[in-house]
Amino acid sequence: MNEIENLIQDLSNPDRIERSDAVWGIVHLCDTGVRPHEAVPSLRILLDDFSEPYIRMIAAGAILRILGQDSVAMSVLVESLDTRNAFLRITVCDFLGEVRDDPAVLALLKLLLDEEDITAKAGEALTKLTGDLSYSFEGALNQLAQFDDELTKCIGREHLLFLGRNHKEIIPMLRDRLNSLPWDVRLDAEEIFHILKNE
Numbered sequence: 001m002n003e004i005e006n007l008i009q010d011l012s013n014p015d016r017i018e019r020s021d022a023v024w025g026i027v028h029l030c031d032t033g034v035r036p037h038e039a040v041p042s043l044r045i046l047l048d049d050f051s052e053p054y055i056r057m058i059a060a061g062a063i064l065r066i067l068g069q070d071s072v073a074m075s076v077l078v079e080s081l082d083t084r085n086a087f088l089r090i091t092v093c094d095f096l097g098e099v100r101d102d103p104a105v106l107a108l109l110k111l112l113l114d115e116e117d118i119t120a121k122a123g124e125a126l127t128k129l130t131g132d133l134s135y136s137f138e139g140a141l142n143q144l145a146q147f148d149d150e151l152t153k154c155i156g157r158e159h160l161l162f163l164g165r166n167h168k169e170i171i172p173m174l175r176d177r178l179n180s181l182p183w184d185v186r187l188d189a190e191e192i193f194h195i196l197k198n199e
Contacts, residue, residue, distance in 0.1 A: 004029070004036045011042040016052060023058045030065035040066055047076055056080075057088060061095035069101055078107045090121050097125030105129060112139050117152045119143045120159040136163055137173055144192075145185045157192060164196035171196050 007029075010022035023046070026039050039062070046052070046059035060076035067073075080092045093111070096104040111122035112135065123139020126132070140163060143156030164170045174193050181189055 004034075004039065007036070008039050008042050011039070011046065016055065019046070019052075020055050020058065023055060023062050026062045027058065027065055030062070035066050037066060044072075047072065053080065053083065053085075054088060057092060058095075061091070064095060064099050069099070074099070074101060074103050078103055081107055081111065086117050089118050093118060093121040093125045097128040100129060112142065117143070117146065117149065120156055124159075133163070133167055133170065134173070137170055141177065141181075141185075141189070144188055145182070153188070157188060160189075160192050161195065164192070165199065 003025075007022045007025045010018050010025075013019050013022065023043070026036060026043070029036055043059045043063050043066075046055055047063075049056055056076060057080040060073040060080075063070050063073035064077070077092050077095055081089055083089060089111075093108065096108055105126065108122045108126045108129070112119050112126065119139040119142040120136070121139070123136040123142075126135035126139070136159070140156050140159035143152055144160060146152040146156065160170070160174070164174065171193065174189060174196070178186055178189055178193065
């Protein structure tokens with residue numbers, strides 16, 4: 001058996017870790033330019049297993065990587081955004097960032113505007129889809145504004161620093177927004193601005 005046949009066989013393995021590894025193996029094949037269409041029927045079976053939300057979600061992502069568009073797989077990914085599991089939602093953002101489809105953009109925009117704990121990731125995915133850096137900027141800024149969650153704030157801070165170091169046009173965008181921010185967010189944003197300006 002070749003690699004693809006082995007992965008397809010492992011998609012029905014009773015061990016959930018083996019199934020998960022097989023799905024990721026297919027995703028990684030797609031990253032190399034291989035589109036194993038013969039895996040889609042076995043991946044679709046995993047979409048029906050509601051007892052395994054993680055495997056169901058990555059199977060949907062794998063189907064979209066193979067086919068480019070698929071309404072059933074897209075609905076599974078969008079539905080997965082409703083979970084409170086941040087890790088799952090971050091992975092969904094990664095998959096949606098690869099799909100040039102209106103439902104993907106709408107789902108990511110909703111995340112960006114809801115000021116959730118993964119707005120920076122949603123913004124990053126929207127930037128990947130559209131090429132517009134302002135989505136990444138707004139996502140990171142929204143995450144920085146999460147005053148009640150220090151870890152979420154730190155992620156927003158690091159994301160803004162990363163953006164500013166890799167895309168110098170972020171620095172004037174940040175400067176222009178300083179005066180409109182609430183004072184406690186402004187203090188953090190000013191510190192980030194000065195770090196970036198002086199590097």
